[in-house]
Amino acid sequence: MGKWQTKDQLTKLLCNLVRIPSITGSQAEEIFPDFVVQQLSDLSYFQQYPNHLQKNPTGDDRFFITALVKKAPDVKNTVILVSHFDVVDIKDYGRWKEDAFNPEKLTSMFYSHIDELPVPVRQDMEQGNWLFGRGTMDMKCGLALHMSMIEQACEGKFDGNILLLAVPDEEVNSVGMRAAVPKLLNIAKQFDLEYTTVLNSEPMFTRYPGDESKYIYTGSVGKVLPGFLCYGKESHVGEPFAGLNANYMASLLTAEIELNTEFCEVIEGEATPPPTNLIQRDLKDEYSTQI
Numbered sequence: 001m002g003k004w005q006t007k008d009q010l011t012k013l014l015c016n017l018v019r020i021p022s023i024t025g026s027q028a029e030e031i032f033p034d035f036v037v038q039q040l041s042d043l044s045y046f047q048q049y050p051n052h053l054q055k056n057p058t059g060d061d062r063f064f065i066t067a068l069v070k071k072a073p074d075v076k077n078t079v080i081l082v083s084h085f086d087v088v089d090i091k092d093y094g095r096w097k098e099d100a101f102n103p104e105k106l107t108s109m110f111y112s113h114i115d116e117l118p119v120p121v122r123q124d125m126e127q128g129n130w131l132f133g134r135g136t137m138d139m140k141c142g143l144a145l146h147m148s149m150i151e152q153a154c155e156g157k158f159d160g161n162i163l164l165l166a167v168p169d170e171e172v173n174s175v176g177m178r179a180a181v182p183k184l185l186n187i188a189k190q191f192d193l194e195y196t197t198v199l200n201s202e203p204m205f206t207r208y209p210g211d212e213s214k215y216i217y218t219g220s221v222g223k224v225l226p227g228f229l230c231y232g233k234e235s236h237v238g239e240p241f242a243g244l245n246a247n248y249m250a251s252l253l254t255a256e257i258e259l260n261t262e263f264c265e266v267i268e269g270e271a272t273p274p275p276t277n278l279i280q281r282d283l284k285d286e287y288s289t290q291i
């Protein structure tokens, strides 16, 4: 029997991955790859080919993981399995914050406090099997799945080669993915690979509230991150017409852009989500009567 093939084995692996609180920029994010590398190096394939499994530096004390399973020396076709292992912070867990990285405990606590939870959450919980915790869905379950596929690849289950890539810093500045691109090119040269497909195991999203469809996304989506600096003119609050309020300028910009479907790109019937403001703030440290 394999290490990560049954539901129980995968759930256990997922809980172990979630237990490492790899919030973007934290020390746990720096050490997370050690756990995955240690787990993968238990597989006899990587004991035979230790240089196929690597922890690669991003240049800022973080690392990304590459693990290549080659079917045979002359096989070129390679599928890349891509994931990220950083997670966003846990402030919004409120009083359950302490157990955000302990899925079994958090889940049983949620079930025992089911009456306090919002109705849609309650309905979900009553319907099926749920495992709560920061990173369970986005996206350590994807990494767990990829690790189980790597194990299958080691046993010769696939026709081509499989290359696992797991990166840090996806939730912030994509340092991991940007450092990985040249490495992928090197690996292709070193092992004579041809990349045919990239499978990303990120979660899927509903298109509208209550959407029950299951989606598989193909192609790629880029992102545009515009930034605006609204430079006002200072004045005392008692003389508002002598100044220009930068907060007001920013709010007009937001109103113009927010959920504006004119900014959606539609390709083959598929529309990108409209833009939405992710951060808006002024540069004042404290409240004052100055505009």
Ligand SMILES: [Zn+2]
Pocket (backbone or CB within 6 Å): 084, 138, 139, 170, 202, 203
């Ligand atoms: Zn994600």
